[in-house]
Amino acid sequence: MSGHSTQENRHIIPARTYIAVGVGLLLLTAVTVGVSFIHLEGWNAIAAVGIASVKALLVALIFMHLLYDKKIFLVIFSTAILFLGIFLALTMFDILSRGEIYPEYEKTIEKNAVMYKKAEPAPAAEPVEDSTSDVQ
Amino acid sequence: MNKIPEVNYLNASRGIRSWLFTLDHKRIGLLYLFSIMAAFALGGIFAILIRLELLGPGKDIMEARTYNQIFTLHGAVMIFLFIIPSIPAAMGNFILPQMIGAKDVAFPRLNLLSWWIYIFGAVFAVISMSTGSVDTGWTFYTPYSTTTSTSVVAMTLGVFILGFSSIFTGLNFIVTIHKMRAPGQTWFKLPLFVWGLYATAIIQVLATPVLGITVLLLILERVAGIGIFDPAMGGDPVLFQHFFWFYSHPAVYIMILPGMGIISELISAFSQKRIFGYKAIAFSSLAIAFISFLVWGHHMFVSGQSQLASAIFSFLTFLVGIPSGIKIFNWLATLYKGKIRFDTPMLYALSFLFLFTIGGLTGMFLGTLATDVHLHDTYFVVAHFHYVMVGGTVMAFFGGLHYWWPKFWGRMYNELWAKISIAFTFVGFNITFLSQFVLGAKGMPRRYYSYLDKFQPLHDLSSFGSWIMAIGFFIMAVYLIHAVFKGRPAGDNPWGALTFEWETTSPPPKENFIETPTLTHGPYDYDKIVPERTI
Amino acid sequence: MDTTETLLLPPGGSTIAGDVDALFYFIVYASIAIFGIVLFGIVYLGLKYRGRKAAADGTTPGITHSTRLELAWSIIPAILVIIVFVWGFNVYMKMNIIPGDVMEVKVTAQKWFWSFDYPDGVNTVNELVVPLGKPVKLLMSSRDVIHSFYVPAFRIKMDVLPNRYTLTWFEATAIGSYDIMCAEFCGDRHSEMLGRVRVVSEREYKEWLESGTETAEGATPVDYGRALFRTKACHTCHNVDGTSAVGPALNGIVGKQRPLAGGERVTVDENYLRESILEPQSSIAAGYQPVMPTYQGMLNDKQVDALIAYIKSLK
Amino acid sequence: MSSGNSNGHPAHLAHHFSDAAQQSESAKIGMWIFLLTEILLFAGLFVAYAVYRSANTEMFYNAHKHLDIHLGTLNTIVLITSSLTMALAIRSIQLNDRKKSIKLLAATFALAAVFLIVKYFEYSHKFDLGQLPGKFYTYTGIEGSNPHIFFSVYFMMTGLHGIHVIAGMIAISWVMRKTIQGKLSSEYYTPMELTGLYWHLVDMIWIFLFPLLYLIG
CATH class of the missing domain: 1.20.5 (Single alpha-helices involved in coiled-coils or other helix-helix interfaces)
Incomplete structure (x- = not known):
């Protein structure tokens, strides 16, 4: 093991990726707020939780590095x-x-x-x- | 002649501060051990008081309110202060790092913090006892717990705090087992006690937070009437039972799984034989841990839960019997063609097999929908879980305590008195609780201060058994304490066992091993190596 | 059906008791068989290999596992538990499907007694009278905490919840009197929350309904009150021998001054007694918990008068 | 393994670890398990939410209209942005750009503060109207049974989340201090990485709270 590699698994993600994910999250926020004003019977709740899950997954995989770690x-x-x-x-x-x-x-x-x-x-x-x- | 090593963790530093603020996992393990034994003694006194009150119907020695508080405290103290931390936090702390050849657990500070949190939580329990105590039963069912005048908030706050202690221990152990193993020690060379602790730790971190939020909601319900659990405020009391048992059923496995781990060690070491079906035992621990989260509704067959949900929970409950059965038969098969010695720890292990089998089989009556309706909340349930918790976990705990006592102190206890003690405990236990199976089947509900005259003979028999059991435990306390000071030196490997903790001295040095150890043999290679017994 | 007491179970007295008991004893025998195998294993292997001289070099055989054996002791218990589950499920469904021609009684549980309301207005406390051979459906709810309606002889038990209805039913198969118990911890007098189910013949049941639960006719108000004091479960909380229980003792209190929880004092007279029965929360005696339920709607004027007469007669 | 710790043993390496990789990975596993316990802590509230929403669908719908969707959306934007700045702060320290990292941490901290300020205005408005949890509820303008339960759920969920935001701010200021002191670098930045994981989880929980409470369709 090389003596100075102290922080293992150092995958540095490009700033572009982070910013793209951030913008994506904001766009999805806009979508979910928009959808909530359309009346979709029982589908509103599913849409809201579905979009939230996609957002959470983005946070977990990219921001929290689960994809790379x-x-x-x-x-x-x-x-x-x-x-x-x-x-x-x-x-x-x-x-x-x-x-x-x-x-x-x-x-x-x-x-x-x-x-x-x-x-x-x-x-x-x-x-x-x-x-x-x-x-x- | 054996000698106590001159430098060891016990004399590495001196003074009360060097104990209370130690980062050494062995000393923290002992701090836990002293604390839980104090809790065990307290809970035991409550148990004797309960049995005294039940000598006759009506009032014997205390009022109904007092009796209700005593059985609540017996349950709460035994479960939260004794049995949950008993094997993992006390024994696991001491042995786990040595078993995997590590110098310490992954987070020593967190480890010390968890003990302090335990003490802090215990203080709240004591505050509750001294400010009117609790009379809800350890289950804190709403709306009784939200309306009773007793000090529920202090007790549940104590439980909330104790939960963190348990979570931190579990978290620490998972990381330790993942990252701190000695070179060469692969997952399938781990002693089965470590597998047991690993499965336990997983349940601790997954289930305990739910207990935390449950008691928090209960406190808020009492203080602010939030309407989640209290029907008067629009809440659903059955929902409380879901929340409570989502934690408390897996908690039963927090109690039993590490005990099963100890039994694997004892059976193998005292048969001098490779454990039969290593992988089956290891994986059945994980399987039990997983299934334990799917069965909580079997506590609620007559609670007003939907009948279909009850049916599903009943089915899932039966699944848990299969891995437990595998373990029992694998231990039996380990005895085959072994070199069996009946030292005290082995007697505890065999008692475990005997009692836990009864406990497991009687579980079938309660998991079955139709029979549970009659038996639910009767003494049958009380007897069943005492067979599992005392006959199972406590027997395993004391088996482990006798097995590792020479490791803790470097000294042996008196073998003859140890055998006398277990004879008392075993006989007394069976008298106490076999009679309760009959009581329950005959229709004696639990948590009764008084009872119908026809139940008196069996109640008296049960109380009589409790005294015999108490004598057994008392003898044990005397000879174990005597051994710490006056016992003869045990040598490094008194039992001739092959797991890693016996490679170092007894008692071990401060950092467990004088040199970084390397694994040269598996924990159960009795077919290749004949280790020497030093007693 | 099965009315004799067996080794482990109390005498059965309902149509489902036989089914439950058969399953119960099946599990008992299956458990004894499995336990026998384990016990035999411990004793036999323990004695046979005790301190055995092992191989010349002292090692023991390195048996790691046996797939065939392990499969055997996974599959055989699995089959057993599936049998038990399916059997248990079937009986449970039978216990939950209420027959068509059914008589409904409303059960109200509160600390610490059971009250039963019949469809035609009859109300009883701690005594459920039912005709033989007629299915009885119990629609249950609680006024305070969770209780559990348990009749061991009928093998039925169901929690009784506040603000919600739960159901159970039974069909008695033998004339007699059976214990009702509360099986969910509900406080100080949990173990005294007992009642009886009295199973009588169809004819006796009719007579009982017509004559009413208590006979006031011919009885003096004091005697009637004494009877009510038991049947309405007053005695579960109030003693009449001067010792206090959950509530204060009731003998010799009329005409005396009594301190209230609020600090003021009242003289115990008829009005005070009436108020305490119908609106118990309005004035609580000092040193006692406000736990008494209201009897509003459970007693008529005549019954209240009789109770007051009885209390006045107590010295 | 590497017993040559005596030579160049870094200050942040505890005695019982054999090397820094083992230590940092242990810390990360520990942190993830802690996050797991956090998720299960909130699980109880999510279950309570689901149970009472399914039982009182109408009331939940009526009551949610009393939450301010604009402030909710604003706070969502604020938290997502703070998550982004947190991720970028870690990236900067990975590249050994300490100054930029400190700036980004400060931005994260500031955004967290904005979140709490907005929350404060929302809360105080509800306090004024008597839209309080449980038995303190005095508002009368909501149709349906037991509207106090909605506000119990609302205050418990957002309150517990708010406590986590405060804990996160403490953690952020702590790693900021460490970075300013020069204790963190591309060689060793575990504390910041763990704080980041925690902060993202706080964000993630809000991502669910926002539609569940503010956007009931």
């Missing part, structure tokens, strides 16, 4: 994304499939949190008729 860093990064995905997917699977067998599982009883109740006038107290034990 040792593969171990890419493996670590991918692992993080994979487990985030597992967490999200399995949790959302539960949330979205709760009503499959019993529709009652999907809904909450009170739609609004207790803090919104204070604003409304309290309902008049009405004791419910107990029809069983009342012997007239």
Whole structure:
């Protein structure tokens, strides 16, 4: 090993590449803001997350050198994304499939949190008729 | 006659500061060891109190509120302060760099920091205990934890801080194993304990941050009513359980995987035999680590989770049984045609095989959808996880402690007392927890202060067992401490083992090896080399 | 169906208990078989190769692995667990599909009792009376924290959540009385949050419905109140022997001055007692937690009067 | 391996490493694992976001209109630019151009400060309106159930991200100091490289937060 090569794997990326990526990121920002004003039904969310993923990938691969560095860093990064995905997917699977067998599982009883109740006038107290034990 | 080496890490520098601010991984390992043993003693006292209260239905020695706090503390102390740091942070810290022929871990300062963070987190736990304690159970389920009047915030802050300690240890170990191995030590020449620690470290760095954000959200829910977990604020309490178990199920494997690593070392060393199916054991550790992230929902079959999600989680849960089974049978096969010696560490290893198999098999009842409905949150679950955690991890931990005790101090403990101690522990443990399997199957829910009269005989049997177990642990404490000061010198390689840490002196010098070591043989080459036992 | 107590399980009393138990014992036997193999391995190999004289040079055989063996002990357990999973899944689906002709009871859990609302307005506390051979669907929710509705004899358990409905069902197969327990930790009196399922014949059930849950007729208000004190679960939090529990003791308090949490004092009279039953949060006795649920809607005037009469009678 | 450390052993090489390559690569692996833990820390918030957005789609849509899309876009531009200057700063130190590197670091620091200032104005506007998280929420102009949850999620996500921005600024000023002192060069610039990785991650998280919170379609 040569004595003075202290910073290993020194891949110097041309400034042009960095600037091109930077401009690309700004353009994609413009695109994502533009798309958000077009009504695309359910596709808006997919477009927004899709564009964000492309941007994040550019940052990771170029700015963070994942494209040029040792593969171990890419493996670590991918692992993080994979487990985030597992967490999200399995949790959302539960949330979205709760009503499959019993529709009652999907809904909450009170739609609004207790803090919104204070604003409304309290309902008049009405004791419910107990029809069983009342012997007239 | 063996002699203690004149220069070693224990006498390299003196004074309390040289310990509290040491960067030597061996001293940090011992600092961790003392801390976790204190936690173990504390948790053990809580356990005895629980069993005393359950001697009869109704009130025996304490009020219901106190009882609820005691079982919460027993769980929280044992899990967060003892068992999670036990093998990785205490034993792994000491042994790992020596096993791979390194002078230290990759980041010694981070290593010391992680111990200090551990102490800092423990302080919060103590603050919580002294300011009203917690009565939620170690699981902190919402909305109970957001509404109880006890000091949940201090305890969960402690857990949050302890999480960082665990993350830093895991991070340090991954880098150490990747970058610090001695020349010639390839991945498949690593001792299996190192593989176990590696798989553990991966879980630590992946799962612990989620625990961090979970308790942070819980604290915010209590303080600001953010409406994520509290149904009164529009939140979903089942979501808390997802968050909690996404960490806490893998955490079970943080506890057991390094234990399995120790068992591989012990079985091989005391059979003087090459380990059977090295790669299968190594890869099954990684497989278990991965699958452990896919099964958390099996804690939630009756929680109001969607039935389809439950079915998927149940299926994935069964997958984890297969690599665990492979390990058990590979260890058995290692015994075949070996040169077996029943020294104390080996007795712990065989106890592990016995108890962990029971723990694993009873897991089948809980992973199965239909039977879990009846058994969920009963003593069956309590018995199951004690068989895995105590019968598995704690047995492996004490096996490792006896195996490396001469490495730590250069001195041997009394073998006879050690065997008496494990006999007590083993018998007491089985009495305590076998009876709890029956209790659970008969319908005794867990976390009960009082119970129906018909359960009393089994509860009393269980309490009786806990005393026998306590005697076993007490004997151990006495002879181990005695050995540190008065034990006879053990020599460099008391057991005649081939892993790297035995190549240096016992106790080792400050930087582990006097000269940069080179690997000349694999960790299990008992078919080529006959190492000499120095005791 | 299966009503006898077996070695490990309590007597079964529902249509699904037999299915669950069969699977349970299948796993028991499979586990014993596997454990037997492991135990035999430890003992046999341990004794046979103990301190054995190895080869002349002291080495042991360098067996690295055996693909065939390792495949065997991966595949055989894999088949076993697949059987157990599929079996468990089938029974679980049976446990989750509610039969058509079903009687619905609403279950409300709160610290620390169960309250059951029948479709025709009958309300009971800690006692669920059902006819034999009729599937019963329980629509459950909680007023405070998570509880879990557990009837060991029926092999059913389901968490009861605040602000959400969960369901379970059972069809009892034998006349008798079975324990209901709370299986999710819910606080100080978690272990006393017990109830009974009383399975009666169709005829008895009808009679019970018609006569009402408690008979006020002929009973003095004090006796009626004493009965209500138990059936409405007041006794889970209030003692009548002068010792305080979750709530204050209720004997000999009428006419006395009592300090409130806010610092002021009140005289315990009928109005105060009525208010404390229907709006318990409005005045909390000093030294106690504000945990009592409201009985608004669960008691009618007559019942409140009876309870007050009973409390006044306590010395 | 290289036991000849005694000869020309660089000041930044710790005793337990055998050479500088081993040390710098260890540091980088350590940093990447730390970034992994950061991603999983945010994972909890992303999951909470997904759960409550799917449960309250309408409310989320209505509530997001109360975020200022102009300021959000501005901050996105600011952070992306700061990421670019950070990457260029590392490039400069690789070329041993210390002066340029310091200038670029200063620019990064300044942009981070701009981000926080913009965030401050956004926050204070919401504080004034009572659009606060959880039980502190008092605003009444949003249709749909439980709008406080949107603001809980908004404040937790941007708040945790904001804390990371502050931590990043501390790290940037620390490497800037080191560079000015002449401790970093093309031979050894690990601290700046690690800071850069961290800063890019902070940027990356914002790249997701921006559309998720400001651009709900």
